Amino acid sequence: MKTLLRLYAIVVLLFLLAPLIVVLPLSFSANEMMSLPVRDMSWRWYRDFFADDHWRMASRNSLLVGLATMVLATSLGTLAAIGIRLGGRQARVVLTLLCLPIVVPSVIAGLAIYLVFAQLGLVNTLAGLVLAHSVLALPYVVLTVHASLRDFDPQLLRAAASLGAKPAMTLRSIVLPLLAPAIGAGAIFAFTISFDELIVALFIAGPEQFTLPRQMLASAREYLSPTLAVAAVLVSVASLLLLGLYAVLQRGR
Amino acid sequence: MRPPSRGWLLSLPALALVGFALLLPLGLMLVTAVRDPEMATALPRSAALLRAWDGTGLPDEAVFAALGAELPLAADGQFIGGVAGRLNFERAGMRSLLLRTARARPAAPFSMALPALDPQWADPAVWHVLRRASLGVTPLYLLRSLDLDVAADGSVQALPSDQSVFLALFARSFAIAITVTVVCLLIGYPVAQAIAGMTRRWSQMALALVLIPFWISILVRTTAWFIVLQRDGPANGLLQWIGLIDTPMQLMFTRFAVLLAMVHVLLPFVILPLVVVMRRIDPAFLRAAASLGAPHWRRFVSIYLPLTLPGIGAGALIVFMLATGFYITPALLGGPGDQMVSASIADYVNVTLNWGMAAAISLWLLLGTGILVGATALIVPMRRWR
Structure with missing residues (x-):
């Protein structure tokens, strides 16, 4: 019985990884065919990816927006988590409000943000994208840092x-160093949220602001070539590196 | 550090961000679902008169005249598209009716000229659509998104099944x-x-x-x-x-x-x-x-x-x-x-x-x-x- 259960679990885990594993060899295909087995391996589509203006601009935008989101969401989120820990009766309400972005479906968030940003000229700007992504990433930073603050000894x-x-000195030399792993983990979370985000970008980003996910969607719809598999592989590798870094930081706690 | 009860103030910047880029947008979305600004923006005088109309029979010459004068203005100023789209959404055929009337530049007496141009102007239902669109607030979108519609007498009814999606x-x-x-x-x-x-x-x-x-x-x-x-x-x-x-x-x-x-x-x-x-x-x-x-x-x-x-x-x-x-x-x-x-x-x-x-x-x-x-x-x- 137990063996059967484990065999079944292994099959499901393989199912979870299967499409990602399948895409990897396809990205090395030497021709336009996207079928297995891939007979001739080549870097052709990787060269294409890095030579193509669209993909390069999308990569640049994704990195820029991701880093800016990381800085904004991490600084505001860390500050907020400390504030919530210091308490007052408002702390619970504040925490609930800051977690709201998690429960709003992304299409609805995208529409709502679009309605306001269109009035303010923030549509089709990288700044608008950063603001929107920061809101979406904020709860994850707050929750990560807040969780680590629960072990924090106020005696310190x-x-x-x-x-x-002075308070500023205490913050700089006691609180922040103790929180550093959690802040780092929150920062990675924030970057990843932005790096993966598509729906809000769909509403508020013009062609000049296309991020990698947005460009992937465009190329899946327009012209299917192994370059799409390359993009999927590269984004996955980036995500896995971030996951590894996240795991290391979380273990450090 | 600060006294504990004021510690939450450190969360203010984050709250400001959530307020600006999520709560405010969601609030505006609520408003957008019921807001109905097109008629009052493009045809302000007609909208004001239609709001005062008691809704029986056809409106009087003043309303006809306001519309007959304002439609060509809106067409010349290129802002007739919004209101035409809005009215057409409620009642098919309204866009072409408005555009045709604007192009024809009707003259007084308007209550004769408009129906002569298009018999639809003698239909009270058309005027009821215009009046409802003048109120500034509309249940239309909320109803339509549940396959419901407002009938000519103002009651709510289900859309015919071929239009319900x-x-x-x-x-x-x-x-x-x-x-x-x-x-x-x-x-x-x-x-x-x-x-x-x-x-x-x-x-x-x-x-x-x-x-x-x-x-x-x-x-x-x-x-x-x-x-x-x-x-x-x-x-x-x-x-x-x-x-x-x-x-x-x-x-x-x-x-x-x-x-x-x-x-x-x-x-x-x-x-x-x-x-x-x-x-x-x-x-x-x-x-x-x-x-x-x-x-x-x-x-x-x-x-x-x-x-x-x-x-x-x-x-x-x-x-x-x-x-x-x-x-x-x-x-x-x-x-x-x-x-x-x-x-x-x-x-x-x-x-x-x-x-x-x-x-x-x-x-x-x-x-x-x-x-x-x-x-x-x-x-x-x-x-x-x-």
Whole structure:
């Protein structure tokens, strides 16, 4: 019985990985065919990917927006998590409000943000994309840092104050270093959210602001070539590196 | 540091961001679903007079005159498009009626000239449409997105079945979401059970294998299926190689493809909470039941399953919530008959440019999902899972 259950689990886990595993050899195809087995391997489509202006611009935009989102969401989110830990009766309400972006379906968030950003001229700008992605990423930073603050000993604050440290000094030399792994993990989470985000970008990004997911969608709809498999592989590899980094940081706690 | 009671002020910048880029937009979306500005913007004097009209018979010469004078102005100023589109949405044929009347530049007496130009101007129903559009607030979008309409006498009635699309669309979306949720639970439950029963090292490795696809973006996974399911793609190749089929099967643009990819994308969301709950179950309960003579199925049904209910509830809730809002997977892998509500919201924004309808559909989707999720949360004891 137990063996059967495990065999079944292995089959399902393979199913989870299968499409990703299948796409990898296809990205090395030497011709336009996207069928297995791939007979001649080549880097042709990888060269195409890096030579193509659309994909290059999309990669650049994805990195730019991801990094900016990471900085904005991480700084605001960390500050907010500390604020929530310091408490007051408002803390619960604040936490709930900050987690709202998780439960709003992304198409609805995309539409709502579009309606406001269109009025303010933020549609078709990278700044608009950064603001929108930051809101979506904020809850994950807050929750990550907040979770790590639960183990934080408030005695340390009193000890620092009794030794004459000003609040800013306490924050810089006690709170932030202790939180560093959680902040790092939150930052990676924020970057990943932005890096993967498509729906809001669909509403508020013009062709000049296409990110990698947006460009992938465009190329899936227009002209299917192994370059799409290349993009899928590259994005997956980037995601896996981030996941590894995230795991290392979380273990450090 | 600051006194504790004011500590939350540190959250203000984050709150400001959420307020600006989510709460304000959602609020504006609410307003957009009922706002009706086109008539008052393009034809202000006619709108004011129509608001004062008592609605019996036909309006008097002053209203005819205001409209007859303002329509050509709006056409000259190129801002007649908005109001023409708005009125045409409520009553087919209004766009051409307005444009034709504007081009004809009618002269006094207008109450004779307009009906002479087009007999529709003698129809009170046309004037009622104009009057309702002058009020600034309209239930039209909220009603239309439920396949309802306002009759000439102001009562609400169902649209004829050949024009009704949205109830079927909502039903389809919820049906797809519920199917995906149930399938995910059925597939994921035994997997979680197997993972929870492994030794620590193995279960960590298995969890990592669940986490890897979980972390990779939904679009990448959907794209992978998009490639795999192509007519001459790997899936058909495999089926032919096994000998199940002779010629390639149509896999793309089918309901099967949509369900397959959605289950694939959402499966980790049920496995992860279930593993958490199952690991916490004290095996002593099961041993006690066994020592009292309960057979294997009885231990599962009366002890194990109830103890995992919070995990089932949490997993089902997350999957259902995410599934109802799905857009990309049906859009890429499904045919026209497999699209979900989100696709129609996106269509109204990007293609039809009718923001009122997009907002109204969004509101109903939010409300429907909220009610179903709330009901589930009441039935299933969620708190024990946290």
